[in-house]
Amino acid sequence: MIILAIESSCDETACAVVEMGEGVRRILSNAVYSQIATHALYGGVVPEIASRAHIEAVSKVVAEALSSCGVGVRDIDAVGVTYAPGLIGSLLVGVSFAKSLALSLDVPLIPVDHIKGHAAAAYFTSDTLEAPFLALIVSGGHTSLYDVPSPTVFNEIGSTRDDAAGEAFDKIGRIMGLPYPGGAAMDRLAAVGFEKYCDEAHDMKFPSPALSGDTLDFSFSGLKTYALNLINSEKQRLGVQSGADLPEEFRAALAAGFTKAVADGVSSKLSSAVERTGARHVVVAGGVAANSHLRRAVEKVVKEHGAKLYIPPVSLCGDNGAMIGAAAYYEYLSGVRANSYLNAFASDEVERSARLKGADGIYKV
Ligand code: KG4
Numbered sequence: 001m002i003i004l005a006i007e008s009s010c011d012e013t014a015c016a017v018v019e020m021g022e023g024v025r026r027i028l029s030n031a032v033y034s035q036i037a038t039h040a041l042y043g044g045v046v047p048e049i050a051s052r053a054h055i056e057a058v059s060k061v062v063a064e065a066l067s068s069c070g071v072g073v074r075d076i077d078a079v080g081v082t083y084a085p086g087l088i089g090s091l092l093v094g095v096s097f098a099k100s101l102a103l104s105l106d107v108p109l110i111p112v113d114h115i116k117g118h119a120a121a122a123y124f125t126s127d128t129l130e131a132p133f134l135a136l137i138v139s140g141g142h143t144s145l146y147d148v149p150s151p152t153v154f155n156e157i158g159s160t161r162d163d164a165a166g167e168a169f170d171k172i173g174r175i176m177g178l179p180y181p182g183g184a185a186m187d188r189l190a191a192v193g194f195e196k197y198c199d200e201a202h203d204m205k206f207p208s209p210a211l212s213g214d215t216l217d218f219s220f221s222g223l224k225t226y227a228l229n230l231i232n233s234e235k236q237r238l239g240v241q242s243g244a245d246l247p248e249e250f251r252a253a254l255a256a257g258f259t260k261a262v263a264d265g266v267s268s269k270l271s272s273a274v275e276r277t278g279a280r281h282v283v284v285a286g287g288v289a290a291n292s293h294l295r296r297a298v299e300k301v302v303k304e305h306g307a308k309l310y311i312p313p314v315s316l317c318g319d320n321g322a323m324i325g326a327a328a329y330y331e332y333l334s335g336v337r338a339n340s341y342l343n344a345f346a347s348d349e350v351e352r353s354a355r356l357k358g359a360d361g362i363y364k365v
Pocket residue numbers: 010138139140141142165166167169170181182183184185186187286287288289290291292317318319
């Protein structure tokens with residue numbers, strides 16, 4: 001079936017057309033309009049500006065997704081859309097557009113959870129990936145482990161108790177004067193650190209974000225504060241105003257040490273989760289899954305357990321419509337539909353309470 005899917009939960013307005021079916025997993029088009037340049041001026045996403053930018057971009061992105069693959073609106077069998085979690089004003093733009101489109105074409109509207117969407121990007125890496133699998137989602141807003149017994153059921157078995165990995169990368173990147181969002185720039189700087197300053201003399205002894213004990217939870221706030229203190233002390237010692245003015249040796253060694261702490265911490269909990277669940281298939285996805293060091297670390301851990309890793313190409317790690325299209329297909333198969341009362345939800349808690357009141361517009365056929 002041909003699914004048109006819309007994603008607008010944060011700062012990318014995205015639309016994809018995908019073909020999904022038995023033995024068929026194809027991205028026909030995947031248009032992404034990024035607002036990064038707009039938000040870079042403020043060093044972070046400004047929700048009100050994000051909503052307005054989505055409004056300006058959404059119809060153009062949908063038109064581009066359709067025209068670039070030559071699929072006509074009458075060929076669309078269903079419309080998928082991210083409805084939670086995310087920035088409420090941003091989500092509402094995609095949800096409103098998707099509702100109107102589905103209604104006017106008289107095709108099913110499929111609501112998709114953004115996190116399940118990230119995991120679903122992995123379906124495009126293999127024709128054989130099927131649930132059950134273990135999923136690690138590392139993004140700007142989430143760092144969580146899920147036991148996934150069937151494609152639409154995600155049981156959380158571990159998560160961060162404070163910041164997400166992406167948030168921590170972005171914060172440290174900003175303090176070091178790197179371009180927003182800091183994650184990709186930290187990755188590039190860390191590569192210099194790993195190559196030139198990865199020895200005992202440059203070891204900054206970062207604390208691990210993996211909480212000790214039996215838990216599969218993480219905490220990134222200690223690691224973040226530790227890095228901030230190192231940067232501030234070095235600024236003071238050298239009498240410089242900005243993190244950008246610190247010497248390359250310090251900046252690159254810090255980026256490498258910080259990245260290693262994140263990658264080691266995340267992969268050690270992934271290892272425990274594989275052991276605990278006995279998973280044979282492991283999905284790692286989300287914006288931070290683009291990190292080159294993390295990719296190598298999780299690959300090593302999963303291999304050690306004799307399991308198989310499914311990690312989307314870097315182009316499908318960040319927010320995109322194709323992942324929402326893939327997830328929408330499985331929601332469709334499980335009978336999930338939405339009517340024109342579909343609402344957007346910023347968090348799982350709000351969604352749960354709306355669902356209890358029967359006010360989320362989602363039903364099963
Ligand atoms: O999944 P995503 O696009 O949006 C959310 O759902 O949050 O993730 C965005 C996050 C940002 O924090 C960004 O800095 C981070 O992913 N990121 C990276 C890399 N590329 C993007 N973090 C580390 N290394 C990267 N190469």
